[in-house]
Amino acid sequence: MTKHLLAVLLSGFVTASISVHAVSQDQIAIDSTSNYAQYTTKRQVVDQLLEDAVVAFKSPARVSDAGFTAKMPTNMEIVTNKLLAAYELEPYRTDLLISAANAQIYNKNVDNAVALFEQALSAAPDDVDIHSYLAVWSHFNGDDASSNEHMDALSTLDPGRKADLDKIFSTVERVIKTPLTETASIPDDGNNAIVTLGYALNPDGSMNDILIQRLETTLKLAKAHPKTLIIVTGGVPKNHKTEGKLMADWLTSKGISANRIIEENYATSTVGNALYSSYALARHHISHATIISSASHVRRGQTLFEIASWQTGPQNITFDTVAYPDKPLSELKTASSSELLGIYRDALRTYGMWSYRSYPLESR
Missing domain, CATH: 1.25.40.10 (Tetratricopeptide repeat domain)
Incomplete structure (x- = not known):
């Protein structure tokens, strides 16, 4: 029985080998013209x-x-x-x-x-x-x-x-x-802070005029309220420099003590400005923060900072804004549809919806 089974198996192997050999030439011809892209999953x-x-x-x-x-x-x-x-x-x-x-x-x-x-x-x-x-x-x-x-x-x-x-x-x-305003309402008591939002640096790593104008506004407010903490936020690198670092250096060059300044060098958007800065506000138990940015931007900034603070606290923190008038404030009295869209879009992102x-x- 064993010899008979072996003979059958060998017979089958030979037959299969002949069959495979018989189709292999045709198969080669088929393969040479096949488009393997059709087998992409x-x-x-x-x-x-x-x-x-x-x-x-x-x-x-x-x-x-x-x-x-x-x-x-x-x-x-x-x-x-x-x-x-x-x-x-x-x-x-x-x-x-x-x-x-x-x-x-x-x-x-x-x-x-x-x-x-x-x-x-x-x-x-x-x-x-x-x-x-x-x-x-x-x-x-x-x-x-x-x-x-x-x-x-x-x-x-x-x-x-x-x-x-x-x-x-x-x-x-x-x-x-x-209403947008160029003046702040910083309380006389409590722990207060000034938060200045960054703006994209020039390709050579220098500060854009818009950012310098925000810093000029910051400097005036910082001198008028010498006990306030100052947060400078912005982290899009250009020529190995960040907004936060250059903003801090600019303020210290104008006589503001480095001990008052916190650099936030990671945010790449207003959402990041709010999320990262909110932890600094919480750590220093800030009760009121004044946000400084361009007039066309401050409403979005305030909305996002308020939403960010819901999770980080301090729970009773209040915010106001100082607007650098990149446009006449009378023209920005009412938020445009484009501005409102940006506010709602970034509000959802700050809230946590990816x-x-x-x-x-x-x-x-």
Whole structure:
């Protein structure tokens, strides 16, 4: 039996070898003309699309003025298109829709963003973040009925989130109704601070005139209130220098004691200014802080600092602003739609809702 089995196996091997040899020449011909791209997996394609989105997102091209710094609109359109192409391949990835929607917010295309958020909601009808985004951007668009609908949904899904959004709405409304001023209201008692927001350095690492103007305003206030702590915040490096360091050096060169100054050298946006500086305010038990920035920027700054302090404290801290008039204050009496969009967008980021949540494109 053993010999018979061996003979059968050997016979089969020989037959198989002949068969394989018989098709191998044809197979070689097929292989030589095959397009191996067809064997690329969906995962590989999606990963490449997201890598392309990251490259566009991190492009150094920027739009910048005294009140707004952001990626170039064309970059953000590329980000949106890459994310949506990835979503077509992996339609369960609702995070891709959320990230694409927020890219549209950065491009001020709120209607497009709302449509994408609604598409995401149809896939995840109980998602707290999506309801939150729709509540905020519907409110921004003046669609109170839709905003209230999503706030009602949040009252069931996450009452705490609804309460926080109500607080954000009320904070924004109060701040934008507060008249801009070139003078501060620093109390005579308590621990007080001056917080001066940075501005992008010139390519050679020198300070832009806008930043110097903010420092001139800071210097006057610091001399008038010699017991105040001073926080200078900004960390986008240019020629191996940061805003925070240069701002501190400028103030000390004008006679301000270095012991009064805290450098914050890491923030790359107003959101970072607020988040990082809030820890310094908490550590020094500051009861009142005056924020100094350009007039077109201070309302956003105050809103974000107030929201950041909700988590870090001090719980009873108050804020006011001093506006350097980069434009006549009469022209900025009412917050523009563009300014208000930036306030709400960054308020959500400061609160903790990440705009981009599709690895490797992740950014608060």
